[in-house]
Amino acid sequence: MRQEKDSIGTAAIPADAYYGIHTQRAHDNFPISETVTHPGLIRGLIEIKLAAAKTNVAAGDLPEEIGAAIEAAAEQLLDGPFDEDMFPISDIQGGAGTSTNMNVNEVIANLALELAGFEKGDYSHVHPNDHLNMCQSTNDTYPTAGKIALIRLLDPLLGSLSDLVDALADRAAVFSDTYKMGRTQLQDAVPMVLGNSFHSWLAPLKRDIKRIKASQESLHTINLGGSAIGSGINVSAYYNQHIADNLSAVTGLDLVQAEDLFDATVNQDALVTLSGALKTLAVNLSKMANDLRLMSSGPRSGLGEINLPAKQAGSSIMPGKVNPVIPEAVSQVAFEVIGFDATVTAAAEAGQFELNAFEPIMFKSLITGIEHLTAAMDTLRTNAIEGITANKEKLAKDVEMSISYATAMAPIIGYQEASKLAKASLKSGTSLRKMVEGSRLFTDEQLDHIFNVHKLVINARTPEHGLIFGARTVEV
Numbered sequence: 001m002r003q004e005k006d007s008i009g010t011a012a013i014p015a016d017a018y019y020g021i022h023t024q025r026a027h028d029n030f031p032i033s034e035t036v037t038h039p040g041l042i043r044g045l046i047e048i049k050l051a052a053a054k055t056n057v058a059a060g061d062l063p064e065e066i067g068a069a070i071e072a073a074a075e076q077l078l079d080g081p082f083d084e085d086m087f088p089i090s091d092i093q094g095g096a097g098t099s100t101n102m103n104v105n106e107v108i109a110n111l112a113l114e115l116a117g118f119e120k121g122d123y124s125h126v127h128p129n130d131h132l133n134m135c136q137s138t139n140d141t142y143p144t145a146g147k148i149a150l151i152r153l154l155d156p157l158l159g160s161l162s163d164l165v166d167a168l169a170d171r172a173a174v175f176s177d178t179y180k181m182g183r184t185q186l187q188d189a190v191p192m193v194l195g196n197s198f199h200s201w202l203a204p205l206k207r208d209i210k211r212i213k214a215s216q217e218s219l220h221t222i223n224l225g226g227s228a229i230g231s232g233i234n235v236s237a238y239y240n241q242h243i244a245d246n247l248s249a250v251t252g253l254d255l256v257q258a259e260d261l262f263d264a265t266v267n268q269d270a271l272v273t274l275s276g277a278l279k280t281l282a283v284n285l286s287k288m289a290n291d292l293r294l295m296s297s298g299p300r301s302g303l304g305e306i307n308l309p310a311k312q313a314g315s316s317i318m319p320g321k322v323n324p325v326i327p328e329a330v331s332q333v334a335f336e337v338i339g340f341d342a343t344v345t346a347a348a349e350a351g352q353f354e355l356n357a358f359e360p361i362m363f364k365s366l367i368t369g370i371e372h373l374t375a376a377m378d379t380l381r382t383n384a385i386e387g388i389t390a391n392k393e394k395l396a397k398d399v400e401m402s403i404s405y406a407t408a409m410a411p412i413i414g415y416q417e418a419s420k421l422a423k424a425s426l427k428s429g430t431s432l433r434k435m436v437e438g439s440r441l442f443t444d445e446q447l448d449h450i451f452n453v454h455k456l457v458i459n460a461r462t463p464e465h466g467l468i469f470g471a472r473t474v475e476v
Contacts, residue, residue: 001013001014001015002014002015002119002120002121004020004021004024004121005021006021006022006025008025011024011025013121015120016120017085017110017120018083018086018106018107018110018111018114018120019086019087019088019103019106019107019110020102020106020109020110020121020123020128021106022098022099022102022103022105022106022128023088023089023099023102023103023106023107025099026089026090026093026095026099026100026102026103027088027089027090029093029094030089030090030092030093030094030099031090032090032092032093033090033091033092033364035090035091035364036084036087036088036089036090036091037087037089037090037091037100037103037360038091038149038363038364038367039081039082039087040148040149040152040153040367041100041145041146041148041149041363041367042082042087042100042104042145043078043082043145043148043149044144044145044146044147044148044149044251045100045101045104045141045142045145046074046077046078046104046108047074047078047145047148047247047250047251048136048141048144048145048224048247049070049074049104049105049108049132050070050071050074050075050078050250051243051246051247051249051250051251052132052134052135052136052239052243053067053070053071053074053131053132054067054071054246054250055135055238055239055242055243055246056134056135056236056239058238058242059236059238059239059242061134061135061236061238061239062131062134066112066125066126066131069112069113069115069116069125069126070108070109070112070126070131070132072112072115073108073109073111073112073115074108076111076115077107077108077111086103086107087100087103087104087107089103091360091363091364092360092361092364093360094357095138095357096138096139096142096355096356096357096358096359096360097138097142097143097146097359097360098138098142100142100360101133101136101138101141101142102128102133102138104132105128105129105132105133106128108128108132109123109126109127109128109131109132112126113125113126135225135227135234135235135236135239135243136224136227136235137226137227137228139223139226139227139228139229139355140222140223140224140225140226140227140261141224142359143222143223143268143359144222144223144224144247144255146359146362146363146366147219147220147222147270148251148253148255149363149367150216150219150274150363150366150367150370151216151219151220151253153367153370153371153374154212154215154216154370156374157212157370157373157374157377158209158212158213158216160373160374160377160378160381161205161208161209161212161281161377162209163377163378163381164202164205164377164380164381164385165202165205165206165209167381167385167386168198168199168201168202168205168385169198169199169202170386171195171198171385171386171388172195172196172198172199172202173195174195175193175194175195175197175198175390176193176195177193177195178193178194178195178390178392178395179191179192179193179194179395179396179399179453179457180192180193180194180197180305180395180398180399181395181398181399181402181404182196186294188398188402188403188404189404190402190404190407190456191399191402191404191453191456191457192457193457194305194306194390194395196457197291197295201284201287201288201291204284205281205284205285208277208280208281208284211277211280211281212274212277212278212281214277215270215273215274215277216274218270218273218274219270219274220253220254220255220256221255221256221257221258221270222244222247222255222256222257222258223257223258223261224243224244224247224257225239225240225243225244225257225261226258226261226262228354229262229354229355230260230261230262230263230354231261231262232261240257243257244256244257262354267351267356268347268348268351268356268359268362269348271344271348271362271363271366272344272345272348274366275340275341275344275345275365275366275369276341278337278340278341278366278369278370278373279337279338279340279341281337281373282333282334282335282337282338282369282373283334283338285330285331285333285334285373285376285377285380286330286331286334286335288327288330289327289328289330289331289334289380290327290331292306292308292324292327292384292388293324293327293328296308296324304391304394305390305391305394305395305398306388306389306390306391307388307389307390307391308324308326308327308384308387308388309383309384309387309388310322311325311326311383312325326379326380326383326384327380327384329376329379330376330377330379330380333372333373333375333376334376336368336369336372337369337372337373340365340366340368340369341365343361343362343365344362344365344366347359347361347362347365348362399453400431401431402432403421403422403425403426403432405432405433405450405451406418406419406421406422406425406432408449408450408456409421409432409436409441409442409450412441412442412446413441413442417441421435421436433447433451
């Protein structure tokens, strides 16, 4: 063990630990979550320390030998997967992320000391605060690192979302001439094609792509250089002018410094906007999942319109039962993300004066939500959407026996008479077509129109749309 000292007192640190006293205290104080700070956020902080060291050396404020040691340590950490033992702090913590910021400062400082041939904890050569945190505050490094992590995590999410849209478009094309009944309030409405359902799911997802991309772009504005409250205290003019460009070079991202650093320090509207976009995506995905569960319900006593790929036995007691497990999992992720949005909203609202102290839970919620949504969309696509088949005979029978054709009859014979025919059809179990053939209620031409399913399902904007019929005098 080695002894380290801070303003509170001394603490024993494992001799081989790269972290220091601040990390140890945080580990002891926040035994809350089993998950630690996300490696993407840790990576962002390491990149900030690397860019800051380069900037401070160029400014003449950090000795070159110390800067070189910091750079070597940071680059070594960035070259490979992190040792989890280096970053043991819960991702839920007090202090607005100070514990994680200091954790990274301590790890880089001790690794730099080791590379330079000094003992861990000998901070007279490389100091976590004086050197690693030069020109910085947790209030500008932590949110910047969080944004870097989110920007990167959104790329695979957008890729998975685009792949899902493509898969839905493929199914929409496959089922473009498979007729089925549309429903409103879960009751029979009028005919449509099964492909319409898939198109109605993918259209909002395309809008989700636009919303998420816009939210991702807003994350490129950072408050680095604002220091404690945005005033830039203890930040050199050179650092403030060059840190965003230097960090962009290190990360490969196009990052820009906010025009108003006071505003950027406390306001988290970019995170709230992203959270809202993720919630909307979650709602759209869960709506689709609900439809898939209903459409595949059965196999004997449900709707039975489509078949989802059978992925696992559905019951520990009922042999042969197969459940819609993939849509169920997707909906559960959606419920979680909707909850995360409430958390992010509450945390953003709770920001006070010149700092939001609740950024750790905001980033935890957003990062977890993005990762879970990405995985959920991938399994939905590969294990459900791509393998869906239609029960065409069942769908065709539903359309044949539907009383929805009364809707097309109403302009000709009136709503009340059409309603009587519909009720009579339901009571007798006879199709509407058989009931009205030879009844003199309609001409042969009108009947051909009324029961022409193809015309009934054509989009209302097309010239071939066939739902409007001319009225005539009816002999009853």
